[in-house]
Amino acid sequence: MDVDSRLAGLPGWRREGDEIRRTLTAPDFPAAIRIVDEIAVKAEELGHHPDIDIRWRTLHLALTTHDAGGLTELDFRLAAVIDDIAAKHGA
Numbered sequence: 001m002d003v004d005s006r007l008a009g010l011p012g013w014r015r016e017g018d019e020i021r022r023t024l025t026a027p028d029f030p031a032a033i034r035i036v037d038e039i040a041v042k043a044e045e046l047g048h049h050p051d052i053d054i055r056w057r058t059l060h061l062a063l064t065t066h067d068a069g070g071l072t073e074l075d076f077r078l079a080a081v082i083d084d085i086a087a088k089h090g091a
């Protein structure tokens with residue numbers, strides 16, 4: 001997969017090794033938790049789950065496909081879903 005060209009379509013995301021990462025700043029802590037809650041619903045639907053670090057209203061998200069030993073189509077699909085959720089919540 002051409003990771004660089006996929007990343008070009010996801011401006012908030014950067015590559016770090018076998019992961020893509022994005023940091024979000026929500027308006028406040030409850031909004032950050034609502035974002036995580038919505039991501040959880042979509043992640044279950046996709047069968048693909050982000051690593052999430054919650055620091056007050058800052059969320060650090062990391063995606064990779066451990067099963068495949070690197071980045072796959074699913075990571076980029078989930079990244080786009082996360083971007084939609086973030087935009088909806090003003091993050």
Ligand SMILES: C[C@H](O)[C@H](O)[C@H]1CNC2=NC(N)=NC(=O)C2=N1
Pocket residue numbers: 047048049050063064065066067068
């Ligand atoms: C069996 C199950 O589908 C796998 O463990 C899934 C679950 N969610 C996952 N999520 C992510 N991000 N990477 C995986 O490799 C992965 N594997």
